Amino acid sequence: MKEKTAHQIAHVLTEALPYIQKFKGKTVVIKYGGNAMIDDKLKHGFARDIVLMKLVGINPIVVHGGGPQIGDLLKRLGKTSEFIDGMRVTDAETMDVVEMVLGGLVNKEIVNLINQHGGKAVGLTGKDGNFIHARKISITKAGANLADAPEIIDLGHVGEVSSIDPSVVEMLGSSDFIPVIAPIGVGKDGHSYNINADLVAGKVAEVLKAEKLMLLTNIPGILDKEGNLLTGLTLTDIDNLIADGTISGGMIPKTRCATDALKGGVTSVHIIDGRIEHSVLLELFTDQGIGTLLLRR
Ligand SMILES: Nc1ncnc2c1ncn2[C@@H]1O[C@H](COP(=O)(O)OP(=O)(O)O)[C@@H](O)[C@H]1O
Numbered sequence: 001m002k003e004k005t006a007h008q009i010a011h012v013l014t015e016a017l018p019y020i021q022k023f024k025g026k027t028v029v030i031k032y033g034g035n036a037m038i039d040d041k042l043k044h045g046f047a048r049d050i051v052l053m054k055l056v057g058i059n060p061i062v063v064h065g066g067g068p069q070i071g072d073l074l075k076r077l078g079k080t081s082e083f084i085d086g087m088r089v090t091d092a093e094t095m096d097v098v099e100m101v102l103g104g105l106v107n108k109e110i111v112n113l114i115n116q117h118g119g120k121a122v123g124l125t126g127k128d129g130n131f132i133h134a135r136k137i138s139i140t141k142a143g144a145n146l147a148d149a150p151e152i153i154d155l156g157h158v159g160e161v162s163s164i165d166p167s168v169v170e171m172l173g174s175s176d177f178i179p180v181i182a183p184i185g186v187g188k189d190g191h192s193y194n195i196n197a198d199l200v201a202g203k204v205a206e207v208l209k210a211e212k213l214m215l216l217t218n219i220p221g222i223l224d225k226e227g228n229l230l231t232g233l234t235l236t237d238i239d240n241l242i243a244d245g246t247i248s249g250g251m252i253p254k255t256r257c258a259t260d261a262l263k264g265g266v267t268s269v270h271i272i273d274g275r276i277e278h279s280v281l282l283e284l285f286t287d288q289g290i291g292t293l294l295l296r297r
């Protein structure tokens, strides 16, 4: 039994070798969603995976979310927030909380965890190095009748990425450092904007010409209508799955950001279950992977 276990361990280690060789020197952007930051064991496992990637010569760039953590602090302050089309309506007070939680608490927790495991993480928001430029977005909803003018819904300080200056992240990633990015952008007016973390991760992957974009969430991947895990999906498959209603809700913006990244030159996107310990390593370094793999063609 003992011998078999040792054999299995050796098998797993050698299975990783071709992947380490293939991805050496390549950039991998990992989006660490707030729902995947569940307990200390998982968080430490994630941090170790990132440190290991860096040590074997891969350039990991972490973009994190923190939606549930923002919600918790707002609740403690007696504030509620509303989501429209998956985006948090963000008034000036809420923006202060978003900046405190994403740029402060969550960002520094991840930086600290990576550093505890021997990495050299540096936390950034889009304001650092004037890195993520944002513009305000609002949503247009069709009127009840054709004759009605469309209704414009103001989301407050919610933004989208207008451009990215990757120089600060490139400089850090090309040395010993591991950039850890909070999804806050800065407008031409100098104001902060709250941006969906998937959107930021997709754009960062595109601009850095990343080999992979990995989106850690709280579901095994994209599921079909019977709940089976789908993988090896192409851009056309995604369009069909959205059209027939298989992909809905929060998975729509996630897959849209994935398809944009693929069209922008990222080789593959992986949607994986962040609730599985060492999910990043399992997806990256094993033949079968664990989640949904999306490819351009
Ligand atoms: N076909 C699908 N496969 C998997 N999840 C889906 C699908 N369609 C809708 N969803 C929903 O999308 C959710 C993931 O999106 P979201 O909650 O926004 O993730 P995150 O908070 O990690 O960014 C899943 O938990 C699930 O409820």
Ligand SMILES: CC(=O)N[C@@H](CCC(=O)OP(=O)(O)O)C(=O)O
Pocket: 032, 033, 034, 035, 064, 065, 066, 067, 068, 070, 086, 087, 088, 098, 158, 159, 183, 194, 195, 196, 197, 198
């Ligand atoms: C505009 C908008 O909705 N921004 C998000 C930013 C954080 C995020 O995206 O976090 P997760 O990835 O953990 O959901 C928010 O305020 O919750």
